[in-house]
Amino acid sequence: MLSNTSEIYPVRWQEDRVVLIDQTRLPNEYTLVEISRCHDLAEAIKSMIVRGAPAIGVAAAYGMYLGAREIKTDDTQEFHQELAKIAQLLRATRPTAVNLFWAITRMLKTADETPGTVEEITAALLKTAQSIQTEDVQTCKTIGQNGLLALPQQPAKLRILTHCNTGSLATAGYGTALGVIRAVKSAGRLERVYADETRPRLQGAKLTAWECVQENIPVTVITDNMAAHCMKKGMIDAVIVGADRITARGDTANKIGTYALAVVSKMHQVPFFVAAPLSTVDFDLTDGEDIPIEERDSAEIYQVGKTRICPEGVDFYNPAFDVTPAELITGIITERGTVEPEDLLSLKA
Numbered sequence: 001m002l003s004n005t006s007e008i009y010p011v012r013w014q015e016d017r018v019v020l021i022d023q024t025r026l027p028n029e030y031t032l033v034e035i036s037r038c039h040d041l042a043e044a045i046k047s048m049i050v051r052g053a054p055a056i057g058v059a060a061a062y063g064m065y066l067g068a069r070e071i072k073t074d075d076t077q078e079f080h081q082e083l084a085k086i087a088q089l090l091r092a093t094r095p096t097a098v099n100l101f102w103a104i105t106r107m108l109k110t111a112d113e114t115p116g117t118v119e120e121i122t123a124a125l126l127k128t129a130q131s132i133q134t135e136d137v138q139t140c141k142t143i144g145q146n147g148l149l150a151l152p153q154q155p156a157k158l159r160i161l162t163h164c165n166t167g168s169l170a171t172a173g174y175g176t177a178l179g180v181i182r183a184v185k186s187a188g189r190l191e192r193v194y195a196d197e198t199r200p201r202l203q204g205a206k207l208t209a210w211e212c213v214q215e216n217i218p219v220t221v222i223t224d225n226m227a228a229h230c231m232k233k234g235m236i237d238a239v240i241v242g243a244d245r246i247t248a249r250g251d252t253a254n255k256i257g258t259y260a261l262a263v264v265s266k267m268h269q270v271p272f273f274v275a276a277p278l279s280t281v282d283f284d285l286t287d288g289e290d291i292p293i294e295e296r297d298s299a300e301i302y303q304v305g306k307t308r309i310c311p312e313g314v315d316f317y318n319p320a321f322d323v324t325p326a327e328l329i330t331g332i333i334t335e336r337g338t339v340e341p342e343d344l345l346s347l348k349a
């Protein structure tokens, strides 16, 4: 166990390089990976060493800076052209979480709006990446407080079900849905967290459970197919999940299995909340069916550890995310307050 849980920062800028917690090795090994080249950072996003929508946004922002300092020119026009190629390399890493695209756009804007030499623009890029990181921690803390206010007042102590990982590891620090859970715990209102294991990559069983242990949050891990049963038995007071992309009308892409949870929550009248920063809202999209859904390698399904669990000769389908329609969502908890999905547009300004 870490000696100090405030140490859970999945992306750090240290001694001129990016330091990532290798999330593919948790919970068995706590390993740090040092990255000083843009290409390696892109690979770390692809291979899920760093994962979770806000965390990959922060990582991509630093990736833009690493790429910028690799550009060998003093000509600003040529620099901007090369930076656009770096943006393209990073955009191609993962398609669903909009925070990645949001962070890259913000970095490009910094480059466009900074007058001066290539050296000065590059220095401004590092500052923006650092701001994206520090702002996200503060944003998550505010989401935590807003979530505390939005949750039902009864019972006094809540049993909250969550899916995937939405904690410090999935953000710059603190977490979105798990951040709300941390705030609920600090307020003395948490009975227990139920964490879906989250097949196939097991973010719940591996990462959420690990973070809960670090934070002394009482946690029960269940397999994904147990959630409906737990709700029918009256074991769950609220569901809180994170998001990878929310459209202007509130349709929400999140880890595969979220949609099924929302459907059973409706059936059992359990409030279903999405907690996310506004950087996860894609105001350019309305219909959730237009969100690009990443499909990952089928080995994630047929292989557990090093063991193949399915026979040869079968086909696989492995979408990493699904879309929950807005009408199944009780409230979207943001840093600007909690709104019903149809009121999301009011936060755009």
Ligand code: MRU
Pocket (backbone or CB within 6 Å): 051, 052, 053, 054, 097, 163, 164, 165, 166, 167, 170, 171, 175, 176, 177, 203, 241, 242, 243, 244, 254, 255, 256, 320
């Ligand atoms: O494939 P991953 O592990 O990057 O997916 C992560 C999720 O789906 C999270 O629930 C989401 O990014 C919210 S993170 C605060």
